[in-house]
Amino acid sequence: MLQLNTIREHKDEVLKGLAKKHFAKAEEIINKIIEADATRRQAQKDSDNLKSEANTISKQVGELMKAGKKEEAEVVKTKTAELKEKEKQLGELLAEKEKEIQDLLCLVPNLPNEKVPAGKTPEENETVYKHGEIPTLHAAAVPHWDLTTKYDLIDFELGVKITGAGFPVYKGKGAKLQRALINFFLDRATAKGYREIMPPLMVNEASGFGTGQLPDKEGQMYHATIDGFYLIPTAEVPITNIYRDVILKESELPVKNCGYTPCFRREAGSYGKDVRGLNRLHQFDKVEIVQIAHPEKSYEILEEMKEYVAGLLQDLELPYRILRLCGGDMSFASAMTYDMEVWSAAQQRWLEVSSVSNFEAFQSNRLKCRFKGADGKTQLAHTLNGSALALPRIVAALLENNQTPEGIKIPKVLVPYTGFDIIN
RNA sequence: GGAGAAAUGGCAGAGUGGUCUAUUGCGGCAGUCUUGAAAACUGUUGUGGGUUAUACCACCGGGGGUUCGAAUCCCUCUUUCUCCGCCA
Numbered sequence: 001m002l003q004l005n006t007i008r009e010h011k012d013e014v015l016k017g018l019a020k021k022h023f024a025k026a027e028e029i030i031n032k033i034i035e036a037d038a039t040r041r042q043a044q045k046d047s048d049n050l051k052s053e054a055n056t057i058s059k060q061v062g063e064l065m066k067a068g069k070k071e072e073a074e075v076v077k078t079k080t081a082e083l084k085e086k087e088k089q090l091g092e093l094l095a096e097k098e099k100e101i102q103d104l105l106c107l108v109p110n111l112p113n114e115k116v117p118a119g120k121t122p123e124e125n126e127t128v129y130k131h132g133e134i135p136t137l138h139a140a141a142v143p144h145w146d147l148t149t150k151y152d153l154i155d156f157e158l159g160v161k162i163t164g165a166g167f168p169v170y171k172g173k174g175a176k177l178q179r180a181l182i183n184f185f186l187d188r189a190t191a192k193g194y195r196e197i198m199p200p201l202m203v204n205e206a207s208g209f210g211t212g213q214l215p216d217k218e219g220q221m222y223h224a225t226i227d228g229f230y231l232i233p234t235a236e237v238p239i240t241n242i243y244r245d246v247i248l249k250e251s252e253l254p255v256k257n258c259g260y261t262p263c264f265r266r267e268a269g270s271y272g273k274d275v276r277g278l279n280r281l282h283q284f285d286k287v288e289i290v291q292i293a294h295p296e297k298s299y300e301i302l303e304e305m306k307e308y309v310a311g312l313l314q315d316l317e318l319p320y321r322i323l324r325l326c327g328g329d330m331s332f333a334s335a336m337t338y339d340m341e342v343w344s345a346a347q348q349r350w351l352e353v354s355s356v357s358n359f360e361a362f363q364s365n366r367l368k369c370r371f372k373g374a375d376g377k378t379q380l381a382h383t384l385n386g387s388a389l390a391l392p393r394i395v396a397a398l399l400e401n402n403q404t405p406e407g408i409k410i411p412k413v414l415v416p417y418t419g420f421d422i423i424n
Numbered sequence: 425g426g427a428g429a430a431a432u433g434g435c436a437g438a439g440u441g442g443u444c445u446a447u448u449g450c451g452g453c454a455g456u457c458u459u460g461a462a463a464a465c466u467g468u469u470g471u472g473g474g475u476u477a478u479a480c481c482a483c484c485g486g487g488g489g490u491u492c493g494a495a496u497c498c499c500u501c502u503u504u505c506u507c508c509g510c511c512a
Contacts, residue, residue, distance in 0.1 A: 044473065048481040055481090058493040062442040065492095077492045084492090247471085376453090378471085 001105050001365045003380070007033055017111030020327035022120050026108075033104045040097035047090040054083050106215060110362040112327045113299070113336040119326030125339070126326065129310070132319030135345050135401050143346040144396040145277030147403060148174065151423050156277070166267075166275075166282035173423050177398075177410075178285060180417035181391050182260050185287035185312065189388060192308060194258035194289055199238035201261060202229040207241040210367040212333040222264050231264035235288035236385045240363060243292055247378055248371040254301060255292040258388070260285065278392035279351065285391040291384045292369060295361070298382035299336075302358040305386050306338045309354050312389060315413045318397050319343040321350065335360040338386075342393065346400040351393040356386030 007014055007030060018026035057080055064073040117126045148154035153174025159167040170178050190196050208214035208230050213221060222231040232238055239257050248255065263286050274280060289308070293301045306322065313320040325337040334357040341350035361380040364370070370378045402409040407424025415421045 041474075044481080045475090048474070051482085052480055054492080059442080061492045066442075073492080080492050376469095 022328045036100045043094045050087045109332045117326040120328030124326040125323040129322040144399040147399045189258035194256045197259040210244045211237045235259045235261040239290045243369040244367040253294045258289045260287045278396040289388045293382045317411045342397040353393045354387040359383045
């Protein structure tokens with residue numbers, strides 16, 4: 001959520017930023033916000049003045065009663081009737097305008113950083129880095145959904161029986177490989193100074209709002225309606241919400257947390273190759289890294305997080321590229337996003353395995369996550385997060401790229417975690 | 425699931441209808457003293473709205489109500505604690 005101050009004082013820059021994000025009704029909504037804000041402030045002032053007057057009268061009544069002048073007190077009391085009526089009306093106007101402003105603010109996406117390219121579609125994303133050789137596979141090479149069946153690693157149909165499409169069952173070495181990857185990612189993150197968190201997998205509405213899933217992206221999450229809880233679509237939600245309504249000390253920044261969780265996504269609308277096998281699931285595993293940063297340091301930290309994730313891909317010996325997303329392809333809440341994609345040799349395409357973003361103060365304004373500076377003033381912190389990493393597409397690429405006639409080779413760094421170096 | 429008790433500032437903990445503009449202690453910050461530190465003493469110390477700045481307004485778990493006036497009384501929700509039941 002953008003800050004009212006920013007909109008009020010830097011309207012032109014806000015409109016320019018929103019244009020880069022291809023946000024359609026920017027001018028109309030921003031004007032409505034400014035107007036409602038002006039009305040609200042006037043009503044606030046009027047209401048405060050009435051309350052002040054009423055407070056004075058109440059004190060008078062108190063003093064008169066104490067002095068035993070009951071009749072005079074009764075006379076003074078009657079003065080408040082009109083005040084109360086006016087105050088009630090203003091109170092209603094105030095609440096109405098506050099809600100209007102809040103609802104409108106929720107519609108406005110974050111402003112992109114200057115460096116974000118201006119494009120609209122994924123084709124216009126900027127490739128900032130490429131690493132690794134595109135492997136050439138042997139003649140009998142097949143996509144991962146055939147490999148998982150051949151070696152009995154993942155059973156998609158069994159998942160359909162137990163739950164539904166998109167809920168795979170991992171078996172034997174397939175399950176062990178999941179566990180190995182999770183441990184490898186967590187060990188790396190904690191070695192890099194991230195504190196490991198094991199959060200709840202269901203969150204309440206306030207948490208969903210804090211990180212921006214609610215109210216507008218409600219359909220993305222599974223909803224346990226009886227209790228009003230949502231299954232988390234990413235560990236970002238519970239881990240970032242640790243800092244909802246928190247005022248940190250400046251010396252505590254940056255706060256670095258990581259966590260492994262299963263992630264649940266309802267996703268709709270895709271078909272065919274895009275959703276085949278491990279490409280898109282309703283439940284998948286992911287290790288997430290989250291930082292709360294000083295505003296002056298957040299872009300430095302974004303680069304550091306990007307490099308960290310790139311290092312993981314390098315150690316897994318996967319060819320990858322890093323994209324800086326263009327304005328039109330970025331998420332609602334992000335100010336700058338790097339996507340990491342690995343090459344999937346049998347599918348002959350790039351698969352997104354990580355997304356590292358700086359949200360600047362957009363999330364923290366919703367979360368009310370602040371820090372107190374040396375000058376004693378509180379200000380909003382910046383939040384950042386990234387997948388490090390999402391497992392399914394990593395597994396897809398590992399299986400496909402490393403397949404040989406003898407079996408699937410496991411990258412060296414994982415062998416201590418799997419206990420085997422080949423799947424055959 | 426049943427019965428009872430409770431929720432107050434960073435923490436502890438007073439306050440049960442009228443200078444509460446929230447007592448006090450601890451902690452934090454600044455100062456005095458000191459070569460420096462500790463101790464002692466003095467001052468200061470929440471969040472949000474609003475104003476050029478003051479004034480001013482709101483906030484005692486959340487929401488609603490009674491009253492001229494609510495931390496205090498009433499309703500409701502949430503959470504915590506104690507006891508009982510069930511349970512991996």
